[in-house]
Amino acid sequence: MVKAVVAGASGGIGQPLxxxxxxxxxVDELALYDVVGSPGVAADLSHISTKATVTGYLPADDGLKAAFTGADIIVIPAGIPRKPGMTRDDLFNINAGIxxxxxxxxxxxxPSxxxxxISNPVNSTVPIAAEVLKKHGVFDPTKLFGVTTLDIVRSETFTASVAGKxxxxxxxIxxxxxxxxxxxxxxxxxxEPKVEISGTDRDALVHRIQFGGDEVVQAKEGKGSATLSMAHAGFRFAESILKAVAGESGIVENTFVYxxxxxxxxxxxxxxxxxxYFSVPVELGPSGxxxxxxxxxxxxxxxxGLLEVAYTGLAANIKKGVDFIVGAPEAK
Incomplete structure (x- = not known):
């Protein structure tokens, strides 16, 4: 019996996920947790004729405890998008607290x-998660993953477009x-398979993969970000974990790990x-x-050359996440 939890289940990513x-x-049991709306999402999904039972929980009445207890896998898309007038630091502090x-x-x-x-910024939220788990003495690095699968999905899609496949x-990729x-x-x-893309075409493709999220924000006229594609990517990674737990071997996914x-x-x-912390291909097994x-x-x-730029940005992002927890007061 596998119990899966979605924390942030009522949001733009959480519902399709x-x-x-x-x-x-x-999945045999699906628990949905959010600050609003999760019982309604659960009721809606419960009418679908698949084997997973679905229950929705709110913060009241120890809902977080009820949702998480007995969980085998917890997927976290919770957080808020950046709103007009909000600085990146404002957004970071809210999502980091969540x-x-x-x-x-x-x-x-x-703890197991x-x-x-999934919650952004992953480069900082995964270190935050690790530091919280360390404080409680239950950190298992083989079970904590930053979901970067959307970058993989975009690289496949955009490269196929350029290559005419x-x-x-x-x-x-x-x-x-x-x-x-x-x-x-x-x-x-x-x-794999090999593609020959060079010069300005390669530069444009790399940039599109790196900043593909901007396309969605612009197309939604600033009223949303990548939710459906992120839900697909999050599920793709979650299903790889579930397959590995079920005993399937040879599963490799790119993911941001300690x-x-x-x-x-x-x-x-x-x-x-x-x-x-770094995202690389990681072989998955029953224990993570x-x-x-x-x-x-x-x-x-x-x-x-691309990596040299990435190292600098990542170092700052990781430090920001660690510093948010180290020396900070405990969550209430």
Whole structure:
């Protein structure tokens, strides 16, 4: 019996993500948590004729405890989008506080669950999650993942468009580093099947992969961001975890992890300017991250230049997340 939880289930990402998990044959129980609306989302989904039972919880009446207790996998898309007049620091402080409080719930009620962090900025929210779990003495780096799968999805889609291929799913393109702007480094040189894209076409493709989210914000006229594609990407990663738990072998996904705590992570850290967190291909198994795969020595000279920029941005993002928790008061 597998219990999955979506924390932030009523939002633009949370609702379609919950729908996809309800449809998954790997999920037996689906718990939806949010500050508003989750019982209604649960009631709606419960009418779908798949095996997963669905229950919605609100903060009242120990809803967080009820939702998280017994969870095998907790996916967290909770947070707010940036609103007019709001600075990036304002947005960070609100979402960082939301993650801190939810991860405190993980530590108290589901310390052995797989935790998949979607909430932005992932480069900072994953370190926040790790520090909270460390404070409670329950941090297992092999079970904490920053979901960067949307960068993979975009790299497949956009590369297929440039290469004139009708089916993006034929491509396998590693995207490493972080999950924002120029911390995102698509390794087109390692694409399978091989593609030959160079010069301004390559520059434009890399930029589109790095800043693809801006296209959605502009198309929604500033009234939203990537929600449906992010829900798909989040489910894609979650299902890979569920498949690995079910015993399927050979599953590898790119994900943002705490390198010192994952087998193979030390080699990646040494190659990645000593950063503690980095997104690389990670082999998944029944217990979580089995091995971080160091592909950094294989990158092209062009990609080395992209990585130098990414290292600087990532170092600042990671520090911001750690500093938010270290020395801060406990969540109420």
């Amino acid at each position: 919950s729908l996809l998990l309800k449809l998954s044959p790997y 993650i801190r409080d939810l991860i405190t719930g993980v530590a108290l009620y589901a 669950a797989f935790v998949l962090v 009708p089916d993006p799913s034929v491509f396998k 590693p995207v490493i580093g972080g999950h924002s702007g120029d911390t995102i480094v698509p390794l087109l040189s390692l694409s 390198l010192p705590g994952v087998p193979g992570g030390d080699a990646v850290k040494e190659s990645a300017a000593g950063l503690d 991250a089995v091995k971080a795969i160091n592909i950094l020595p294989q990158v092209s000279e062009y990609e080395k």
